[in-house]
Amino acid sequence: MSEEEKTAEVAAVEETEAAPAGKKARKKWPIVVGVVVAVLVVAGAGFWVWHEQPSFCNAICHTPMDPYLPTYEATPGEPATDKWGNELETASGMLAAVHRADESSDITCMGCHVPTLSEQIGEGISWVTGNYEVMATQAGMHVVPEKSLEDLVAARGIEPDQFCLNEGCHNMTRDDLIKATEGMARNPHVPQHGEVACGDCHKAHRASVNYCSSCHNDAEIPEGWISAADDKKLVKELESMNK
Template sequence: MAEKDTSAQQEQTTDGALEGQPSTASKRNKWVVPGVIVAVIIVLGIGFGVWHESPTFCNAVCHDPMDPYVESVTNGHVGMAAYDHVQAGKNCLSCHQPKLTEQVSEVMIWTSDAFTTDEEGWLAPSKDFASEEFCARSGCHDMSEVISSTWGFEGNAAQYNPHSSHQDQALECGDCHKAHSTSVLVCNDCHALNAPEGWEG
């Protein structure tokens, strides 16, 4: 009789676990779906971050006016600063550091079609931010090194240095170094110097 009671209690315990209390397996299973969702969100976030740093992000939505800019990076040539920077392992965000307010403003301008382009498709007026202050910021170009390494540049006489010119710093980096078009040696407005490969002038 005692044996029957014990087996009956075991059945009740088993039935109770099945009916009223979740098993250990079901406790584990309730975290599977949220875990998968979190993992997918993380992977998508990482993927978006990588895409956001690539040129194709810029014209994925804003085809007009970003196409010519992306084209200059992906199919540009030596002598275009953006192309040269990409070849050196940089990306768009190395120079175009995104600010949320600026990006929201750009989206609003694009969606309202409130921008103008010139006959070649470039934004007009274009924003030229290639100043010495910008280019020589921390982690980018060291102007002391740039100056010391460009005396007698491109086989010119030793006294010529476009980064230490008699213009007394009246020129900014962007006057010569063009990001998305061919760079121009402004010195040759007066002189006849050898220009770097791919440059005009």
């Protein structure tokens, strides 16, 4: 066998031996890609679940959201601190705490604050760029300005009452509310002075307010709630700090 023939034979053998290795290497790529995709899917699912938990708001947007999480974690009947840093004798008037403590409900932040995609994108951009408004509190913290129900539902295009009165929360109408509280000495849901927004009385992250006490000095103040006069005082103090 000539030298050239030997060289050709050796090259052929080497090529034959290398071929399976190449095939094996190529076969690994689908596995690697599959593993990466699986990891991304699991991580994405985990992030989405966390995204719906109160701790997400507190961890990601800590500057304006730090004061809110404790109001959700507070226990009705026990002392607490509201979002403005005010000490409360009981958290029973903060609806965030009341709803969390309700064993028949598994509501979280996202249960009330149902964002649209455009709203989330807008909030994300505002957070990254720092283009958002905050107010200083008595406790030296910063919170976002208090929003009305109109503000909270604007992106969803629904009526303000539907923030609370919906199938996922209080599945009733205003008339149903009137019937539910008709046994009270002064029915707070009868619009005898014009309709009052739910949020004028019911507060999630601070003590709820008995709006009737604006005029009626004998209006009963429920446990954990405050009078309209005390509410005005708190709001005025906060506004004076942020002039």
